[in-house]
Amino acid sequence: MRPSRSGAEKTVPDYRDLARPVADARARGKRIVITNGGFDLLHVGHLRSLEAAAEEGDLLIVAVNSDASVRRAKGPRRPVVPLAERMELLAALSCVDYVTSFDEPTAGVVLRLLRPHVHAKGTDYSVENDPERQTVAEIGAVTVITGDPKNHSVTDLIERVRK
Numbered sequence: 001m002r003p004s005r006s007g008a009e010k011t012v013p014d015y016r017d018l019a020r021p022v023a024d025a026r027a028r029g030k031r032i033v034i035t036n037g038g039f040d041l042l043h044v045g046h047l048r049s050l051e052a053a054a055e056e057g058d059l060l061i062v063a064v065n066s067d068a069s070v071r072r073a074k075g076p077r078r079p080v081v082p083l084a085e086r087m088e089l090l091a092a093l094s095c096v097d098y099v100t101s102f103d104e105p106t107a108g109v110v111l112r113l114l115r116p117h118v119h120a121k122g123t124d125y126s127v128e129n130d131p132e133r134q135t136v137a138e139i140g141a142v143t144v145i146t147g148d149p150k151n152h153s154v155t156d157l158i159e160r161v162r163k
Contacts, residue, residue: 007091015063015100015110022059022114031057035120035146036107036132038065039086040079045122047093049147053120054095056144062090063110066103073105108135115139120146 012018022032035053039046039062054060064086070079079086083101091099102110111119111132119136120143127133127143136143 010091010098011087012100025059030059032059032116033057033118034061034116036063038070042089049122051095052146056118059097061098063107064101066101069103106131108132111135119143122147
């Protein structure tokens with residue numbers, strides 16, 4: 001059973017501040033899972049992927065792309081929801097243990113520092129096209145693909161709302 005913490009306790013803006021709690025969890029034999037993404041306009045596909053990722057271990061960390069990182073990847077009109085609010089929404093989910101953020105194009109820096117056992121990606125990825133695959137291999141972790149088929153998309157949702 002996951003520890004009961006408030007959203008504020010789960011939100012750790014600087015991923016470097018997670019080094020100690022993750023090391024402590026590992027020392028207690030806990031299996032660490034990290035997933036990452038923009039999580040702009042949280043939808044059911046995100047939820048299903050996060051719940052499945054949580055099943056892969058004992059501690060689920062969600063690393064969220066910063067606003068600038070999302071803009072670089074998705075364009076100047078994104079994100080729709082600011083980072084602090086995206087993190088707050090994710091922290092409210094019972095399957096999530098910690099939420100942090102990163103500004104780099106990939107979560108490689110987070111993975112290198114926290115060294116999870118598992119890196120979870122949604123079904124829009126495969127082990128072969130995971131942008132963090134090289135880092136995952138370097139740290140001796142495994143990549144798992146979680147969630148249901150890619151039938152949900154923030155981009156599609158935004159387009160539907162705009163119409």
